[in-house]
Amino acid sequence: MNYILISPYYPSNFQSFAHRLKDAGVNVLGIGEEPYDQLGSALQNSLKEYYRVKNLEDIEEVKRAVAFLFYKHGPIDRIESNNEYWLELDAQLREQFNVFGNKPNELKKVKYKSEMKKLFKKADVPVVEGRVVKTKNELYKAINDLALPVIAKPDNGVGSAATFKLSSEEDVHHFEEEWGEAQVYFLEPYVEGGVLCTFDGLLDQEGNIVFQTSFTYNVPTLELVKGQLDLAYVIQKEIDPKLEAYGKAIVKAFDMKERFFHIEFFKLENGDYVALEYNNRLAGGYTIDMYNFAHFIDLFNQYASLVTGGEFKDSGAENQFCVGITQRDAYEYKHDRNAIYERFGNSLKFEQRMPEAFAELQGNQFYAINANSQEEVDDIISFVHERKQEILLCI
Incomplete structure (x- = not known):
């Protein structure tokens, strides 16, 4: 089995994935930005091969790395980072090289807050109602419908990054200036005491x-x-x-x-x-x-x-x-x-x-x-x- 680990070095505690996969008889192939010498002997010994790229954000460069590893080691069975930041990269690579696992069209439901809500409701699990906002007019309509305080977070975002709690008109105006309609946001009522x-x-x-x-x-x-x-x-x-x-x-x-x-x-x-x-x-x-x-x-x-x-x-x-x-x-x-x-x-x-x-x-x-x-x-x-x-x- 050939398993490509995206960013095998970082975070450091995830290096154990490489170690245990190797122990299970898997050929572990790494693609990352760090120089090979920086990996350390333990990780080096767990990787069958390591391909360094200049920028993991460059999808074409990473595709060339996967193609090289495919050519040298044979068909790739898994591509994974176990890291939210690289979920979309993982999926694009799986689709390009026909590898088991989530493809881009399957990520929509786990990347967009608005899509998650639909599946929570399908599962008959309680949710707080939310609104997708793309413009300032939609922002004010959503606030009028939901009432302050609300939480505003990117509809497609990671963790608490770029998340705002809007409790007053001043908060709303500050968010409006920071946001500038640059990305789609999702608003939902703030849950008091949760x-x-x-x-x-x-x-x-x-x-x-x-x-x-x-x-x-x-x-x-x-x-x-x-x-x-x-x-x-x-x-x-x-x-x-x-x-x-x-x-x-x-x-x-x-x-x-x-x-x-x-x-x-x-x-x-x-x-x-x-x-x-x-x-x-x-x-x-x-x-x-x-x-x-x-x-x-x-x-x-x-x-x-x-x-x-x-x-x-x-x-x-x-x-x-x-x-x-x-x-x-x-x-x-x-x-x-x-x-x-x-x-x-x-x-x-x-x-x-x-x-x-x-x-x-x-x-x-x-x-x-x-x-x-x-x-x-x-x-x-x-x-x-x-x-x-x-x-x-x-x-």
Whole structure:
């Protein structure tokens, strides 16, 4: 089997896909922008061949790279990045070279917020009504229909990028100036008091869910980045049955195969949920590592098994919570790295500096810490985020 990994070097924790695929007997072929020497010996040893391009954004250059690898190694069985930024590139390459997986015409439902809403409704899952806006006239009509506050985000966009919360006329005018009708936006009512949570998992080659999990944020991502707040998100020990039922209905409606999925919801104060977005890939950052810690599993290995026609094997271990938590360089915290290690010992599974691309949103220093109870989760968050008291001197 020949498997092309797009951008095998970045993000660094995704390099494990190359390692596990190679261990499963796959010829892993990489296409990326980094010099070969930068890859490091471990990744170099996992790649059968690496083709460096000047710019992954240049589709014609990347097509030439795939054609070369096809000529040298034979038919390509998979092309994948597991990264939302390259989803459209992956799909175009699959179509060009007749490779298994999503093609461009299948991406519309997972790239456009307005199209997602249609499938959420088809799955009989609650949503908040939204409006597509292309002009300023449509913007004001949508605001009149929906009423402030609303969330404005690109209809085709990644994460919280270029997202605005419009609570006042001043906010609307500011958005209008920033937007300039340069792209299609999607507006929907702001959900007051909603807790951002997810239903995530992995699908086999027939589209069956073979792994599922869920995590909850301490604050919504928009507030997180705008206020430069402290981040904590928690892989849950168990999934709320109502959330699970909604998630499974959505997965069926989207009809994807051999892929990770990441579905975002708001949990309402009444205990119900509204669906927000379907992401046709893993959650970002170190979330896959947190899945592994919470479920005592190696999802990189399980994915490689599915791709090569094998089965998914559950670890059989009892799940734990896993808290992903960060500290920001801009703030002074009461407890430093050594204190965190001393406090949580073997429960601290992982710590790493956040890549600059994620630091503004999530923070600078990341920790993944397991817990057995909600009380332990609360203690972890309180301890890591506790800041030093500012002493005011009165003269």
